Amino acid sequence: MDFFAQQDLARRNTRVLVILFTLAVIGLVLLTNVLVAGFLFFSEDYNVYAGSRGGWMGFLQQLSWDRFGTISLVVIGSVFLVSLVKWLQLAAGGKAIAESLGAEKVLPQTRDADERRALNIVQEIALAASMPVPDLYLLRDERGINAFAAGVTQADAVIAVTTGALHHLKRHELQGVIGHEFSHILNGDMRLNVRLAALLKGITFIGDVGYILLRAGTHRGRVRTGVRGGGNSNNSGAALPVLGLGLLVIGWIGGTCAGFIKAAISRQKEFLADAGAVQFTRDPDGIADALKVIGGYVPGTFVHRARAAELSHMFFGAVTHRLWQGFATHPPLDARIRRIQPRWDGEYISRRVRHYPNTRIESADVEFRPGREALVAAVAAVEATRGIRTRPLAPLTEHPPAGPGAGPETEEPPAPAIPPGLLAHVDDPLGASSLVLGLLISDDPAHRDRQLALIAEREVPGQATLVNTVAPGLAALPAGLRLPLVNRCLPALRAMSAPQYRTFKETLLAVIRADQHTELLEWCLYQLVRHYLDPEFVQVTPSRPRYARLGKVTAPLTEVLSVLAHEGSGEAEAAFTRARDELALPKLRLRPREALSVRAFSEAVHTLADCYPLLKPRILKAMGEAASENGEICPVEYEILASIAAVIDCPLPEDLKAPPL
Known part of the structure; x- marks a missing residue:
């Protein structure tokens, strides 16, 4: 399956959704105006015994342009406000x-x-x-x-x-x-589904208002029973539940439209x-x-x-x-x-x-509050403070041998590639954060001591010791296994509290900057952590498609491809030429190494994240050509490409998958 084409289709389906939503809102505006005109006509001009004094002309007089504009603004404003509130709720992640x-x-x-x-x-x-x-x-x-x-x-x-x-x-x-x-x-599909839920909530909101008016009118009628009043007042009181019933019917029609829209967009995606x-x-x-x-x-x-x-x-x-x-x-x-x-x-x-x-769990019973993972993080912190180390669970890749009666349900895990001694730490926040920090520890003794001192200054109990313990095993870890190890650590890192994550992120930056120099692999590790963990703790604005043609992003492409060509395993000029030919941009020129910086590289990658979905796989293939020797990527180059792919929110193309170790 071409996931990139499907992402582009999802983006175009969003346009279809907006068109259908606009048509539904126009229909709701027209129906609501007719309903309000009928309500005013029956409450002011109509008598149940004598009928209407003005006939149809009296009804049409209620459809004035001023009233039409006011009602339309109220309906459209309400629909969009409800949709916006719903979107903000669902966009939390x-x-x-x-x-x-x-x-x-x-x-x-x-x-x-x-x-x-x-x-x-x-x-x-x-x-x-x-x-x-x-x-x-x-x-x-x-x-x-x-x-x-x-x-x-x-x-x-x-x-x-x-x-x-x-x-x-x-x-x-x-x-x-x-x-x-x-x-x-x-x-x-997820982003499209969230938009769909938010917009359709706005359409059905009018029915919710109608239900409230229907209940309020019925209650008012019971309270006024036996109380004398003017005819118009009685007509108005009697018409209030009618108005509510009418809005309820309009809401039902809106719900029907919402059902059709959901069905039309969702079915083929299954x-x-x-x-x-x-x-x-x-x-x-x-x-x-x-x-x-x-x-x-x-x-x-x-x-x-x-x-x-x-x-x-x-x-x-x-x-x-x-x-x-x-x-x-x-x-x-x-x-x-x-x-x-x-x-x-x-x-x-x-x-x-x-x-x-x-x-049955009702929506009112559900609150957005810290879940079980926050409790686990707190327990882990308390145990670390006391100097207690709980016996780690068996890693998820380890299972007991199958018994004599084992059937098709027997687990057959793949042969573990990451050493069990490292896997034993991936399931708790302290161990996972220590593994990520350990990947940055230098082989140079002086630099290593500075990094460990910076970790100790953060006063996270037991972390400096644990980093020092796992660092030798991490240094011996093949390049192709570092990225899978980081991915295995992410669920446990999400279980940290917000203050713990802030401390971890500050420690990560301090360890990277300990030698006053940021290497490309250090940038990759930090970007992976930031990209996948920031949305858990802070409000993050996702990238939006802005650039439909490669010609609009030639400057960031030149920066990124130049860095990859110089850092890759092949000859820089030849690698850059292959990448340029892949993009069919003959005017791109390789920049000299001394003119490049990690900061500019980072800004360029984030700019490329705003390209349209169908452009991103072409860009990643060109990056693969720039970073490799004759198109063959090594594990280190794959880690760099995978990190860039994560930042620009695009899966790696099939021909750029992980090379064999």
Whole structure:
């Protein structure tokens, strides 16, 4: 699957969404004006016994241009204000969306076998997709087999699964479901889904207002029972619930439009995500068998969380039953299966249903507050202060040997490449931060002592000692394993509190600047950490497509390609020429080494992040040519390219994947 083309399609679908949203708002404005005119006509000019004095002309007189303009401004302003508020809520990141649905983060320290299996799968597919490991969330006590990916960018993406999926799917089936969600992340569907949810909330808001007016009018009618008043006043009081009912009907019409918009945009993307799951797992039976299990499973994919219907287009399967397929946000199961297995015999797979407590989580019960990971970080800090080191859990790549009766559910992990002594520290914030700092420790004794002294000055209990302990093992780590190790540390680093992260980031910068010189690999490590952790703790503005042609970014391209050509393994002039030819920009000229700086390189990379999605793979391929010798990249060059790809929010093209160690 061409993920870059799908990202561009998602961007263009956003334009379609805006057009449909605008048409829906225009329809709501017209209907609301007609309704208000009718309300005023019946409350002021109409008598139930005598009828109307002005007839239709009296009704048309209520449709004045001044009133039309005022009502239109109120409706449009309300819709856009509600959409903006909803967007700000959802744009807080995947963590906020998952927690708003009542999902709980699965911690790396979990001892539950099913949860550890799911964490394993997320890590494996993240490695296959060349992206950092997203956090895993669990919708507990949900019997339906479902999942979703949420977030705005890859940096703040999370994946959530239901307990039903965790308990009723075999390993290869769960791989297919999680691979499907990774496809949504890489296709750029998450940002589109967030925009869709925000805009559609604005459309349905008028119905919420109508419900309030209907209730208020009914209550007012009960209070005024038996009280005499003028006829117009009585007409007005009687018309208030009618106005509310009318707005409620308009809201229902808006909800119908919202359903059509969701269905029109979401359905085709599910087919593409299924194909992406096959690409990640290299096993079409995984996603196909998962769909077959859902077809033969009584609870299906239903989710009973209070806000699930509002975000139904984000899920792997339909969260509620639809009487008519025209409103369905997902294609029929049999159609999805036949896309993957055209010769499917039509038989579903039956699984025994496991029952869970019938708990319904209401949206009012969910607050945005520190989760379990914050508690773990606090406990780790207390233990470090006391000098206590808890026995580390077995790394997620280690599993007990299969017993004599082991079936297809037996874990078969890949051979561990990162030494177990280092993996033992990736699951707690102190250990993970120490590993990242240890990657920066110099071989020069004097420089090393300065770096360790800077770490000790931050007064994080036990960190300087732990960095000194793991530094020799990290120095011996092959270049191709440093990036996977950093990616493995990210979930634990996200569990830090905001003050802990601020201290860690300051320490990281101090260690990098200890020799008054920043190397390219140090920049790469810092950018990876900043790019994937900043959204967890601070408000970050994601890059936006601004440059549709390479001709508009020739200056940053020259800067980046020149640095890579000088730092790469090949001859600089020849490498730069290959990169220039790849972009078909003959006017680019190699800059001399002394005119280059890491600061200018960083600014240039961030400018390239604003290019359109279809330009980014071409830019990355040109960078690969500039950094390599005859197009063959080594592990060090791959780490540099992977870091740049992360900063510009673009997966590495297939021909730039990790080289063999």
